Amino acid sequence: MKTSIRNHLAGKVVKIIKGQAMSEIDIETAVGVVCSVITTRSLEDLDLKVGDAVHAAIKSTEVGVEKP
Numbered sequence: 001m002k003t004s005i006r007n008h009l010a011g012k013v014v015k016i017i018k019g020q021a022m023s024e025i026d027i028e029t030a031v032g033v034v035c036s037v038i039t040t041r042s043l044e045d046l047d048l049k050v051g052d053a054v055h056a057a058i059k060s061t062e063v064g065v066e067k068p
Contacts, residue, residue: 007058009034013050027056
């Protein structure tokens with residue numbers, strides 16, 4: 001399948017919880033906070049830090065909704 005990730009949100013990293021294998025990245029966007037889970041190696045390779053401007057690329061099959 002060509003170009004399966006079509007949903008992009010610009011934002012800023014507001015929280016990082018670094019784990020041994022996986023890490024959680026919270027991104028503040030215009031529509032709210034998006035929580036992303038990536039490998040810790042990717043976190044280190046990207047050298048992400050709180051305050052960094054980022055774009056979250058989200059597969060439509062990975063979207064979840066939570067009521068406040």
